Amino acid sequence: MITRDQIATILEEIALLLELKGENPFKIRAYRTGAEVVQTHSEDLLALAGEEDLKPLEAVKGIGSALAKKFHELVTTGKLAFYDDLKAEFPETIFELFEIQGLGPKKVKALYEELGIDSAASLKTACEKGEVAGLSGFGQKTEKKILEAIAFQEANADQFRMGHVAPQVEEIRDALKAHPQTTRVEVAGSYRRGKETVHDLDFLVATPKPKEIMDFFVSQPFVESVINHGSTKSSIRLEDGLQCDLRAVSPEEYPCALVYFTGSKEHNIALRSLALKQGYSLNEYSLSPAEPKSPKTKTTSQASNVTPKKKPPAIHEEADVYKALGLDYIEPELRENAGEIEAAANHSLPRLVETGNLHGTFHNHTTASDGQNSLREMADAAMELGLEYLGIADHSKSSFQANGLDEKRLLKQVAEIRKLNDEFGKKFRIFAGTECDILKDGTLDFDEATLAQLDYSVASVHSSFTLGEAAMTKRIIKAIESPYITMLGHLTGRLLLKREPYAVDIPAVIDAAAATGTIIELNASPWRLDMDWRWWRLAAEKGVRCSINPDAHRTAALQFLYLGVKSARKGWLTKNDVINCLPLSKIETELQRKRASASK
DNA sequence: GCCGTTTTCGGCCCGACTGTTTTCAGTCG
Numbered sequence: 001m002i003t004r005d006q007i008a009t010i011l012e013e014i015a016l017l018l019e020l021k022g023e024n025p026f027k028i029r030a031y032r033t034g035a036e037v038v039q040t041h042s043e044d045l046l047a048l049a050g051e052e053d054l055k056p057l058e059a060v061k062g063i064g065s066a067l068a069k070k071f072h073e074l075v076t077t078g079k080l081a082f083y084d085d086l087k088a089e090f091p092e093t094i095f096e097l098f099e100i101q102g103l104g105p106k107k108v109k110a111l112y113e114e115l116g117i118d119s120a121a122s123l124k125t126a127c128e129k130g131e132v133a134g135l136s137g138f139g140q141k142t143e144k145k146i147l148e149a150i151a152f153q154e155a156n157a158d159q160f161r162m163g164h165v166a167p168q169v170e171e172i173r174d175a176l177k178a179h180p181q182t183t184r185v186e187v188a189g190s191y192r193r194g195k196e197t198v199h200d201l202d203f204l205v206a207t208p209k210p211k212e213i214m215d216f217f218v219s220q221p222f223v224e225s226v227i228n229h230g231s232t233k234s235s236i237r238l239e240d241g242l243q244c245d246l247r248a249v250s251p252e253e254y255p256c257a258l259v260y261f262t263g264s265k266e267h268n269i270a271l272r273s274l275a276l277k278q279g280y281s282l283n284e285y286s287l288s289p290a291e292p293k294s295p296k297t298k299t300t301s302q303a304s305n306v307t308p309k310k311k312p313p314a315i316h317e318e319a320d321v322y323k324a325l326g327l328d329y330i331e332p333e334l335r336e337n338a339g340e341i342e343a344a345a346n347h348s349l350p351r352l353v354e355t356g357n358l359h360g361t362f363h364n365h366t367t368a369s370d371g372q373n374s375l376r377e378m379a380d381a382a383m384e385l386g387l388e389y390l391g392i393a394d395h396s397k398s399s400f401q402a403n404g405l406d407e408k409r410l411l412k413q414v415a416e417i418r419k420l421n422d423e424f425g426k427k428f429r430i431f432a433g434t435e436c437d438i439l440k441d442g443t444l445d446f447d448e449a450t451l452a453q454l455d456y457s458v459a460s461v462h463s464s465f466t467l468g469e470a471a472m473t474k475r476i477i478k479a480i481e482s483p484y485i486t487m488l489g490h491l492t493g494r495l496l497l498k499r500e501p502y503a504v505d506i507p508a509v510i511d512a513a514a515a516t517g518t519i520i521e522l523n524a525s526p527w528r529l530d531m532d533w534r535w536w537r538l539a540a541e542k543g544v545r546c547s548i549n550p551d552a553h554r555t556a557a558l559q560f561l562y563l564g565v566k567s568a569r570k571g572w573l574t575k576n577d578v579i580n581c582l583p584l585s586k587i588e589t590e591l592q593r594k595r596a597s598a599s600k
Numbered sequence: 601g602c603c604g605t606t607t608t609c610g611g612c613c614c615g616a617c618t619g620t621t622t623t624c625a626g627t628c629g
Contacts, residue, residue, distance in 0.1 A: 024601080025612090026601070026602080026611080026612055027601045027602090028601085029601080029602090029612075030601035030602055030612095031601075033601090033602080034601085034602095061602090061603090062602070062603095063602085064601060064602045064603080065601090065602095066601055066602085067601070067602085101627095101628095102618095102626095102627070102628090103626095103627085104626060104627050104628085105626090105627095106625075106626055106627085107626070107627085136620095137619090137620065137621090137625070137626080138619090138620080139619065139620060139621090140619095141618080141619060141620085142618090142619070142620080145618095145619095398614095398615085399614095399629070400613055400614035400615065400629085401613070401614075401615090401628080401629045402613095402629075403613070440616085462629055463615085463616065463617085463628090463629065464616070464617075465617095465628090465629090466617075466618085
């Protein structure tokens with residue numbers, strides 16, 4: 001049975017191929033709209049498409065008679081002749097060219113028709129030979145930019161975004177857990193540590209029958225190919241190229257193995273040297289008495305510091321490993337050898353924020369701009385997640401591409417929100433806001449009189465990414481100096497594995513946020529996770545508060561909050577650092593704090 | 601290809617930026 005996502009992918013590919021053929025851009029847009037609709041429409045479109053009478057399907061906005069017929073063909077036969085014919089006209093690898101930043105349909109078409117370039121590899125070769133610069137419409141700079149974009153892609157080729165592998169992690173973990181011979185299962189490695197991107201997945205199981213688990217693992221339906229198949233260790237590749245390693249250990253070995261395979265490498269090295277100082281040897285299987293050093297190596301000062309061999313305490317859990325070394329339990333997200341071991345030794349580790357601490361969230365979109373669900377649908381979804389409040393922040397008028405709201409439409413939305421809030425009573429609240437564009441010179445897309453009518457506002461950069469660092473920093477700081485800008489959205493504009501962050505002096509922005517009382521967003525979109533976790537300790541030290549925001553453009557995307565929480569934890573944040581851990585009864589005062597103090 | 605009609609064809613989202621041009625096409629948000 002074909003899925004919604006598969007149909008959407010087919011429609012997207014049709015759109016790309018039609019662009020290559022120079023088709024009517026509005027026809028192309030219709031296919032893209034169709035892809036959106038099939039993914040997000042609340043009715044069961046696949047069921048409607050299976051019917052003989054397609055009238056109900058055609059009644060759906062964005063679907064006309066042509067698309068309805070194609071859906072019907074896909075659902076009933078699993079194929080689409082129109083798509084197959086179209087695809088047959090071009091090599092499969094042509095899609096790679098669309099992934100390269102700076103290349104759109106026109107340039108891809110020229111490259112394909114003039115030079116026969118049909119893959120990223122052949123494009124790279126042509127650029128290196130200087131052939132591309134000679135094409136009409138291309139030049140030296142374009143050629144250089146293409147090479148840079150290809151290099152960026154190559155550098156990230158084996159990397160995957162945490163948020164995008166999460167469903168696969170769940171599937172694999174569930175499959176392993178369901179096996180009767182596994183007593184414990186966990187995903188380890190950088191995924192468990194909450195890294196924003198990972199290059200593979202490491203699973204660990206405790207089992208008395210490792211061989212049986214290995215045979216089971218390599219024969220699962222999610223396996224695209226088997227890389228290694230041993231008796232305690234196997235590696236497979238998933239369809240999207242992601243490598244997954246599985247290690248099987250005995251239940252006794254499991255706690256030490258989990259520490260070892262969670263890493264980081266630097267954290268493990270520090271742990272092992274700490275163990276050695278205490279007379280233990282720590283490896284991937286056990287914590288054991290350290291063997292006395294041989295006379296040859298005894299001359300080093302470190303070896304002479306080793307205390308006599310002693311019997312380690314019993315280890316049942318991962319926490320016991322840390323306890324045996326005189327440490328508090330260190331959460332996986334903190335294991336980067338960035339001071340966590342010292343903090344664990346003197347009992348000063350932070351109590352990290354948890355998803356369950358969140359009472360609400362800000363920065364979400366609706367159909368008013370480029371979101372796919374209505375105000376009410378977004379509110380209902382937030383309530384289902386157990387949240388008490390939801391901040392709406394649709395795009396402002398300068399974001400034309402996102403159907404940004406002008407003052408009139410914004411105030412109309414505010415009125416709608418107030419009306420819905422009357423209906424919700426005390427149990428739930430929508431906060432009316434905006435994602436206000438920061439224009440090139442740092443001025444805001446709305447004047448303060450307009451912003452003052454909102455409950456809060458997020459300021460974000462969506463244009464002129466190529467300003468130099470000094471100008472960009474000045475621009476952002478100017479924007480957040482407005483008393484009506486409650487929080488700063490996606491600080492660096494990065495798109496993980498796709499677009500580098502723009503140049504900006506992050507410590508200077510953090511200082512300005514501290515000085516002005518501006519909250520900084522941790523944008524929890526799987527593409528962004530921006531501001532990066534590496535900066536949050538500094539921000540928190542300076543007294544800057546964080547808001548974990550999913551930047552949801554559809555109800556399902558509210559779930560991305562958990563990614564933001566993982567990143568916040570990796571940045572050592574506690575619930576006191578995160579404003580959306582405040583209950584509804586207290587959040588409003590917090591939103592008003594900045595403008596209230598400015599008016600004093 | 602969809603929509604909405606002044607019911608059967610015309611309109612469909614705008615502007616900045618870049619690099620190529622020598623007045624603008626292509627890409628991006």
